[in-house]
Every structure is written in C-alpha cells, then in structure tokens.
Amino acid sequence: MDQNIIKKCLAASKEMRKDVIRMTYNAGNNGAHVGGALSMIEIMAALYLGVMKFNIQNPTDEARDRFILSKGHGVMAQYAALKQIGMITDDELMTFKKNETFLYAHPSMNPEKGIEFSSGSLGQGLSLGVGTALALKRKGNETSGVFVLLGDGECNEGSVWEAAMSASHYKLSNLTVIIDENRLQYDGPTDDILSIEPLVYKWNSFGWDAVSVDGHSVEQLLEALSVKKDKPYAVIARTVKGKGVSFMENNPYWHNGRLSQQQYEQAMAEVTA
Amino acid sequence: MTNLEKYINAFTTTFGIGESEVEGLEYQQIKAWDSIGHMSLVSAIEDAFGIMMDTDDIIDFSSFEKGKDILKKYDVEIESV
Amino acid sequence: MIDFTPSNIRMWSRLGSCGAFGLAALELPAIDDKVVILTSDLTFFSGLERFKSAFPDRLYNLGIAEQNMVGVAAGFAKEGFTPFATTYAAFASLRSADQVKVNMGYMKLGIKLVGLTAGLSVGILGATHMSFEDIAVMRAIPNIVVLSPADCAETVKATLAAAKIKGPVYLRLTGAMNNPSVYKEDYAFEVGKAVTLRDGSDVAVIATGTMVYHSLQAAELLAQQGVSCRVVNMHTIKPLDMEAVNAARGAKLIVTVEEHGVIGGLGSAVSEALAGQAHRPPQLMIGMSDCYCHAADYPYLLEQYGLTGKQIAEKVLISLERKQ
Numbered sequence: 001m002d003q004n005i006i007k008k009c010l011a012a013s014k015e016m017r018k019d020v021i022r023m024t025y026n027a028g029n030n031g032a033h034v035g036g037a038l039s040m041i042e043i044m045a046a047l048y049l050g051v052m053k054f055n056i057q058n059p060t061d062e063a064r065d066r067f068i069l070s071k072g073h074g075v076m077a078q079y080a081a082l083k084q085i086g087m088i089t090d091d092e093l094m095t096f097k098k099n100e101t102f103l104y105a106h107p108s109m110n111p112e113k114g115i116e117f118s119s120g121s122l123g124q125g126l127s128l129g130v131g132t133a134l135a136l137k138r139k140g141n142e143t144s145g146v147f148v149l150l151g152d153g154e155c156n157e158g159s160v161w162e163a164a165m166s167a168s169h170y171k172l173s174n175l176t177v178i179i180d181e182n183r184l185q186y187d188g189p190t191d192d193i194l195s196i197e198p199l200v201y202k203w204n205s206f207g208w209d210a211v212s213v214d215g216h217s218v219e220q221l222l223e224a225l226s227v228k229k230d231k232p233y234a235v236i237a238r239t240v241k242g243k244g245v246s247f248m249e250n251n252p253y254w255h256n257g258r259l260s261q262q263q264y265e266q267a268m269a270e271v272t273a
Numbered sequence: 274m275t276n277l278e279k280y281i282n283a284f285t286t287t288f289g290i291g292e293s294e295v296e297g298l299e300y301q302q303i304k305a306w307d308s309i310g311h312m313s314l315v316s317a318i319e320d321a322f323g324i325m326m327d328t329d330d331i332i333d334f335s336s337f338e339k340g341k342d343i344l345k346k347y348d349v350e351i352e353s354v
Numbered sequence: 355m356i357d358f359t360p361s362n363i364r365m366w367s368r369l370g371s372c373g374a375f376g377l378a379a380l381e382l383p384a385i386d387d388k389v390v391i392l393t394s395d396l397t398f399f400s401g402l403e404r405f406k407s408a409f410p411d412r413l414y415n416l417g418i419a420e421q422n423m424v425g426v427a428a429g430f431a432k433e434g435f436t437p438f439a440t441t442y443a444a445f446a447s448l449r450s451a452d453q454v455k456v457n458m459g460y461m462k463l464g465i466k467l468v469g470l471t472a473g474l475s476v477g478i479l480g481a482t483h484m485s486f487e488d489i490a491v492m493r494a495i496p497n498i499v500v501l502s503p504a505d506c507a508e509t510v511k512a513t514l515a516a517a518k519i520k521g522p523v524y525l526r527l528t529g530a531m532n533n534p535s536v537y538k539e540d541y542a543f544e545v546g547k548a549v550t551l552r553d554g555s556d557v558a559v560i561a562t563g564t565m566v567y568h569s570l571q572a573a574e575l576l577a578q579q580g581v582s583c584r585v586v587n588m589h590t591i592k593p594l595d596m597e598a599v600n601a602a603r604g605a606k607l608i609v610t611v612e613e614h615g616v617i618g619g620l621g622s623a624v625s626e627a628l629a630g631q632a633h634r635p636p637q638l639m640i641g642m643s644d645c646y647c648h649a650a651d652y653p654y655l656l657e658q659y660g661l662t663g664k665q666i667a668e669k670v671l672i673s674l675e676r677k678q
Contacts, residue, residue, distance in 0.1 A: 116432070117461065118461050119456075120456075121455075124421075124453060126425075127423075127428070128425050128426075128432070128457075130422070131426035131431075131432070131437075134426065134430065135430045135433035138411075138430075162416075163425065166426065309369060309373060309377060309401070317361070319364070
C-alpha cells in the first residue's frame with residue numbers, strides 16, 4: 001500500500017477532527033451532531049484522500065466518483081473533508097449552522113461544492129445511490145463509482161433494505177456502501193433500541209459482498225475500499241462514536257451536543273495531541 | 274365491401290397481418306393482439322359497422338370466430354366463407 | 355407520431371387512463387432519448403406491456419417498494435435522465451411522501467411521478483387503494499407541477515407534456531376503463547392553462563379529472579332548468595391558472611368538482627386563490643366528504659359521494675336557492 005496516501009489520510013484525519021470540534025464550538029448553544037461526525041472521520045479521509053476521483057476545477061465532471069452522505073447529520077466530517085481537498089475554505093467552514101450559510105446542519109444539494117444530494121431524512125441515500133449507479137451504467141460510464149455512507153442506526157429504516165435488494169437485483173458492482181457502525185443512536189446503544197446486528201450477515205443475505213473492518217484504521221479502510229467486486233459491496237466500519245475525545249467516546253449524550261469553552265479546549269488538546 | 278370483407282379488414286389493418294392469417298386467430302396468439310391491440314380492433318370494428326359494443330362483449334371477443342357470433346347481437350351478419 | 359383521431363381517442367377511452375398512459379409512453383423515447391420508466395411491480399397495470407417489449411432496457415421494475423422507487427428515480431434525474439415512475443396514487447402520494455418531499459420538492463429533481471387510479475375507480479379494493487388525499491399532499495409540497503387530465507385523450511397530452519417539463523411533475527390519473535371522453539378530437543393542451551369547455555354566466559364550474567365530464571353533464575341538465583353554467587377544465591392544479599379562477603368571479607356561484615377529498619384538493623386551491631378578494635361569489639365544493647366509505651364498485655361510489663352529473667346539478671340548484 002502507498003505509504004504516502006496513508007500518511008496523507010492520517011494527517012487529514014487529525015485536521016478534520018480539529019475542524020469538527022471547531023465547528024461544533026462555533027455553532028454555540030445550538031450544538032452540533034458531533035459524535036457521529038467524529039466516528040466517520042477516517043472513512044471520509046480514506047474516501048476523499050485515498051479512494052475517490054474528483055476534479056476540483058470541475059466539480060461536476062462526469063468522470064468523478066459520486067459520494068452520497070445518507071447519514072446527513074454527520075455532515076461536519078464531510079465539510080471538513082471538502083476543506084482538505086480544497087473544495088471549501090476555512091472561512092466557509094466557520095459559517096456552519098450560521099444564518100445564510102450553505103453549510104447546513106444536514107447537507108443541501110450543491111454540486112459545485114461537491115455535495116451531490118440533500119439529505120437528513122434517514123434511510124433515503126442508498127436509493128439515491130442505486131439510481132445514480134443505474135444511471136451511470138445506462139450512460140456507459142464504467143469508471144465512476146458510487147459511494148454511500150450510512151449510519152448503523154439509520155439501517156433501522158425499511159427503505160434502506162428496499163434499496164439494498166434493488167442494488168443486488170440490478171448487480172450494481174459500481175455501488176459501495178460504507179456503514180459507520182458506531183453502535184449508538186440517539187436514544188442509546190443500537191442493541192437496546194432496535195437490534196440491527198449482525199450487519200455483515202444481513203448485507204450478505206441481501207446479495208451483497210460485505211466485509212467488516214476497523215473504521216478508525218485508515219489502512220484497513222483503504223484496503224477494503226480498493227477491492228473490485230462484481231456485486232454491490234458493503235464495508236461495515238466498526239467505529240466509536242465521539243472518537244478522539246475522551247469524554248465523548250461511546251457517550252450517547254454527544255449524538256448532538258454543545259461545547260463549553262473548557263470542554264472545547266480539552267477536546268482540541270486531545271485531538272491535536 | 275361485404276361484411277366479411279369489412280370484418281377481415283379490421284383485423285388485417287389493426288394487426289398488420291395478411292388475410293390468410295385471420296382464420297382461427299385468437300387473443301394473445303400474436304404480439305399485436307395484446308390488450309391494447311384488442312381495444313384497437315374493437316374500435317376498428319365499431320367504425321366499420323357503425324356500432325358501439327358493450328363491455329361484456331368486448332371482453333368476450335376472444336377470437337376471430339367468436340367475434341362473428343358477438344356481432345350478430347348488433348345485427349351484423351358476417352357471411353360464411 | 356400519435357394521432358388524436360376519433361377512433362384512437364375512443365380506443366384510449368376504452369383502455370382507461372392507465373392504458374392511455376402506457377400508449378403515450380411508447381412515444382416518449384422519440385421525444386426525449388433520456389426517458390426511462392420505473393415501476394413498482396405494476397408494469398401491466400400501468401399499461402406498459404408494449405413499452406416493455408419495445409424498450410426493455412428503459413423499463414426498471416423496482417418491485418413493491420415505492421419509497422425506493424422514488425429515490426432511484428431521483429438518482430436518474432440527477433444524472434440527466436427523465437424518469438417516469440408509476441404506482442397507485444395512494445402509494446405515490448402517501449407511502450413515499452417523504453421521498454417525494456425531499457427529492458421532488460426540496461431538490462427539485464425532475465421526476466415524473468404517475469399516480470394511477472386516483473379517486474374511486476378501484477373502490478372495491480377498499481380505502482387502502484382509493485386515493486383522495488393525493489392532490490392535497492402534492493399541492494402542499496413546493497415545486498411540484500400537479501397535472502390531472504380530464505379524460506384519456508388528455509392523459510396522452512399530459513404524459514407527453516410532462517416529459518417536456520424540466521422539474522418534478524405529479525400526474526394524477528383518474529377513471530376506469532371506458533373512461534368517458536370530454537375530447538372527441540385534437541385540441542390545444544398547455545400546462546397551467548385551463549380550458550373553458552362551455553360558457554355560461556350564472557354558475558362557474560371548475561372541475562378536474564373525471565369530474566370534468568360529469569360537470570358538463572350537470573351543466574346540460576342545469577341549462578334545461580334555465581341555469582347557465584360555465585365549465586372549466588382545470589387540468590393543471592398547480593400552478594393554478596389564476597386568470598381562469600378570476601374569470602369565475604363574475605358568476606353568482608363558483609362550484610369546484612373533483613374526485614378527491616374536499617379538504618386540500620382543487621376546491622381548496624380555488625378557495626385559497628380567492629380568499630383575499632373582496633368581491634367573490636360563494637363557492638360550492640363538491641368532492642368526497644371527510645370519511646372513508648365502504649368498498650364498492652366505481653359507479654356505486656360515484657353515486658354515494660354525489661358525483662354524477664345529475665347529483666352535481668341538484669347540489670348546484672340547492673345552493674342557488676339558498677343564496678336567493
């Protein structure tokens with residue numbers, strides 16, 4: 001594996017964590033969906049700095065890979081990744097959740113800024129991915145891939161499984177799902193709220209190839225995402241909600257939380273270390 | 274044109290087939306006589322004879338031969354070949 | 355090209371609005387090479403048997419999964435295609451309402467969602483399959499053009515017109531097989547432009563879908579009673595033709611007639627449009643009352659809800675008497 005890419009992803013992950021903490025603090029009393037953004041940092045880094053093709057000069061270039069954030073509340077991590085690749089500036093990042101920003105608390109379709117679709121209503125992104133993958137095949141675009149990031153709690157939604165069935169029915173080998181399996185949802189552990197495990201078996205039984213990896217290991221993510229499949233492919237990324245900040249990790253309170261100045265300083269010190 | 278000629282003509286023009294193919298023809302036997310083709314055929318027959326057929330008769334109209342029987346109800350006598 | 359000959363129009367009417375849609379669909383690839391059709395296990399019911407054999411690769415069956423179908427259609431639209439998606443109106447509008455809101459409303463993706471058997475035509479299947487909430491739902495979501503053709507000829511026109519609209523469209527199909535014809539020959543159809551089918555000064559009837567035909571019948575009966583009726587075919591419910599609505603203000607009574615609930619449908623749209631006007635006649639809103647009825651066949655249900663020409667005429671007379 002290309003050590004440079006791994007290094008780039010690791011360095012970017014660190015910056016993205018800082019940016020997520022900054023955005024959360026900057027959002028003030030409104031707070032932000034910080035826990036689920038921190039769990040998907042390495043996934044975003046691996047996709048944006050190691051796996052996906054895009055063209056910053058021409059964000060809607062037909063040859064690009066399509067990324068769809070189905071767990072829209074995790075969008076801070078995507079904004080931070082878009083900053084890493086130069087699609088949005090730090091000034092823009094700091095408008096997150098401010099009036100008149102284009103960086104909403106859930107993504108709003110903005111192809112020029114690399115945001116393919118609006119999301120926020122859970123369970124819809126995989127259908128968009130299936131439609132996009134079918135459309136690419138229909139156009140004869142054999143080289144662009146479609147990547148959809150889902151939350152594990154999001155997999156409670158029935159429409160996810162409708163989409164999963166249709167993807168394998170249409171043999172969408174150009175479609176990859178990554179599941180941010182942080183095992184926590186709004187009200188508590190996924191096992192307590194609505195058991196969704198075992199995810200690998202579920203995706204397998206829906207006709208997908210599926211693999212489980214450490215979702216905070218850039219190496220494992222890059223390796224899993226570089227495999228070419230002849231079926232739709234699900235990468236179950238085992239993650240920790242709030243990863244990188246000791247008081248947030250595995251704590252459902254930080255699904256959506258606000259940071260005091262003291263907490264902000266502690267969090268920044270931890271993710272910078 | 275005799276009634277038989279008009280009747281055959283409705284089939285050949287609607288389905289784009291030859292006169293030799295109409296004898297014994299049944300609904301769904303050829304691609305053109307699908308549910309949509311059926312309604313086209315009924316319209317063509319209605320135009321040819323100046324009648325309006327009832328829904329039940331349209332549904333019962335299942336073959337070239339059966340159609341001749343049904344048309345009797347509308348005082349359209351199709352001559353034997 | 356599809357011909358609006360009297361015999362074709364009669365054939366479409368026989369097939370009903372689903373069949374007419376299916377036949378019109380056959381013309382779509384020639385108009386727009388980007389057309390694809392998605393359905394949720396309703397290929398034949400949507401009249402798409404011939405489309406399937408003529409263009410097998412353009413038809414995507416998504417199974418009994420309407421929410422996913424709308425999302426998949428959104429993906430196609432985003433990538434530059436013109437996706438039509440068909441299902442029962444009940445499921446198009448309510449089962450997948452959130453997908454409709456996010457993809458068609460919020461993102462304005464150019465999905466043409468076709469709601470089959472809206473109203474009472476499949477009434478024997480029960481309230482699950484009847485649809486008299488769909489106009490209310492679609493109208494409440496921003497950015498969606500809502501089309502409601504009066505008969506099968508207009509269904510063909512509206513289908514072809516929908517393909518040319520860039521944004522999202524909801525195409526509401528009412529009526530059963532042997533759908534009565536309002537139009538016997540070719541005419542000009544323009545999205546957003548209502549058609550005045552009959553002029554009159556006492557009463558202005560604004561109708562949509564199958565109720566256009568029944569309203570014309572009512573107008574005929576009323577004429578025999580010395581009541582002169584204008585009848586307007588409001589085939590586009592959103593955007594509403596304000597000129598046509600305003601023109602109705604000159605009458606003694608405005609009557610809206612629809613095979614839809616009286617809450618949120620065409621009647622509501624007209625009433626909302628006129629609410630700010632100081633001078634407006636009273637409005638009689640004819641549609642389905644606020645309840646779910648027994649399952650029954652279509653003619654029976656039309657009668658139950660008072661939606662036949664004769665019943666419409668009676669309601670108009672009563673309203674006029676009350677007014678005097």
